[in-house]
Amino acid sequence: MSGPTTSPKDGAAAARSGGTDASALDTDATALDAETLRRRVADLLTTHDPATTDRLDFLRARFDAGLAWIHFPEGLGGLGAPRALQQVVDQALEAGGAPDNAPRRIGIGLGMAAPTLLRHGTDAQRRRFLRPLWTGEEVWCQLFSEPGAGSDLAALATRANRDGEGDGWIVDGQKVWTSQAHLARWGILLARTDPDLPKHRGITYFVCDMTDPGVDVRPLRQITGEAEFNEVFLTGVRIPDTHRLGGVGEGWQVARTTLMNERVAIGGARVPRESGMIGLVADTWRRRPELRTHDLHQRLLKLWVDAEAARLTAERLGRQLALGQPGPEGSGMKLAFARLNQEISGLEVELLAEEGLGYDDWTLTRPELVDFTGRDAGYRYLRAKGNSIEGGTSEVLLNIIAERVLGLPPEPRTDKDAAWKDLPR
Numbered sequence: 001m002s003g004p005t006t007s008p009k010d011g012a013a014a015a016r017s018g019g020t021d022a023s024a025l026d027t028d029a030t031a032l033d034a035e036t037l038r039r040r041v042a043d044l045l046t047t048h049d050p051a052t053t054d055r056l057d058f059l060r061a062r063f064d065a066g067l068a069w070i071h072f073p074e075g076l077g078g079l080g081a082p083r084a085l086q087q088v089v090d091q092a093l094e095a096g097g098a099p100d101n102a103p104r105r106i107g108i109g110l111g112m113a114a115p116t117l118l119r120h121g122t123d124a125q126r127r128r129f130l131r132p133l134w135t136g137e138e139v140w141c142q143l144f145s146e147p148g149a150g151s152d153l154a155a156l157a158t159r160a161n162r163d164g165e166g167d168g169w170i171v172d173g174q175k176v177w178t179s180q181a182h183l184a185r186w187g188i189l190l191a192r193t194d195p196d197l198p199k200h201r202g203i204t205y206f207v208c209d210m211t212d213p214g215v216d217v218r219p220l221r222q223i224t225g226e227a228e229f230n231e232v233f234l235t236g237v238r239i240p241d242t243h244r245l246g247g248v249g250e251g252w253q254v255a256r257t258t259l260m261n262e263r264v265a266i267g268g269a270r271v272p273r274e275s276g277m278i279g280l281v282a283d284t285w286r287r288r289p290e291l292r293t294h295d296l297h298q299r300l301l302k303l304w305v306d307a308e309a310a311r312l313t314a315e316r317l318g319r320q321l322a323l324g325q326p327g328p329e330g331s332g333m334k335l336a337f338a339r340l341n342q343e344i345s346g347l348e349v350e351l352l353a354e355e356g357l358g359y360d361d362w363t364l365t366r367p368e369l370v371d372f373t374g375r376d377a378g379y380r381y382l383r384a385k386g387n388s389i390e391g392g393t394s395e396v397l398l399n400i401i402a403e404r405v406l407g408l409p410p411e412p413r414t415d416k417d418a419a420w421k422d423l424p425r
Contacts, residue, residue, distance in 0.1 A: 109140035141184035160191035181230040205251035225362035278307040338387035
């Protein structure tokens with residue numbers, strides 16, 4: 001997940017850069033049935049017994065067996081199989097005691113970088129990055145948002161100029177709200193390569209080495225007390241042209257793939273009934289009858305129904321996703337996710353009365369992941385405020401839904417055709 005102020009396919013651009021359109025991969029997929037996949041899992045468990053095999057060795061073997069993300073091509077952690085059968089593999093591996101790849105820790109890589117690499121990356125880029133990304137050996141972050149380009153991401157000012165000493169680029173600028181930058185090995189980066197073009201053009205998409213000496217990661221403390229996010233300063237960072245995704249100046253098209261997948265990852269997770277915060281509040285309601293009031297009961301019932309409707313919609317979205325790339329519907333799910341989290345966390349604080357005003361720890365820490373359910377009600381209430389900002393502000397998502405889902409006329413944009421360098425800043 002990038003910072004709270006980011007705003008989510010160009011098959012031709014992908015082809016020009018050596019990439020492969022993901023829809024084409026699905027079209028050519030080999031139909032494998034569930035029983036065949038279970039046999040493949042059984043073979044993996046036999047040759048790499050989870051009880052005696054090192055965790056990382058097992059994950060590498062799983063990737064090489066095509067059982068990581070089965071809808072990916074063979075040789076890239078998949079089998080070209082229907083995505084809907086992934087749960088068959090996951091259930092069989094869980095039953096066999098296999099370790100997972102800590103998906104919450106590497107969610108940016110799994111949910112955003114990987115689908116972008118698959119759709120727009122070259123064969124060499126996919127082979128280099130996807131395996132250690134999936135196994136968790138290399139953590140990824142998202143270098144999109146800037147102090148002056150949050151909701152209006154296309155206004156970004158970070159510059160990438162051709163390296164006069166070689167075949168590459170020199171990048172200078174600042175990024176902000178960057179989750180896991182303090183842990184990341186790689187970052188997906190948007191930079192402006194031609195300021196003479198309108199703001200949505202002249203942007204190029206890169207993979208940035210976060211260990212470069214020109215990369216300075218600084219903690220950004222939040223209202224929760226944590227420094228979950230970071231600001232990143234880029235000074236003379238050299239990026240080889242082989243780490244460019246898509247064509248020069250076509251970064252906005254590539255970024256849309258990332259952003260649409262980001263919103264599905266944040267708001268479209270498929271989960272059991274009463275998962276997340278609604279489950280915590282419902283459990284408190286059942287265990288603590290002395291806290292109940294008629295008004296709180298009515299509000300809880302409404303939010304429970306809303307949460308269940310959102311969960312079932314996420315299930316439907318997941319099935320649509322199994323058939324191809326995510327569309328703008330993911331923006332609706334992310335919008336609902338933010339609203340529900342904020343309303344449910346507010347109800348929880350009110351339900352707990354004076355207990356809800358407590359806070360467990362204000363110590364400055366730099367966590368590896370966001371833990372909504374493992375902290376107290378005060379933390380959830382404060383952290384949920386960021387849900388309507390991160391991954392695209394609710395205002396931006398409302399515009400996307402209006403224009404791309406409902407087909408309403410777009411808002412007037414006076415800067416659409418003006419050169420970026422001429423825009424007021």
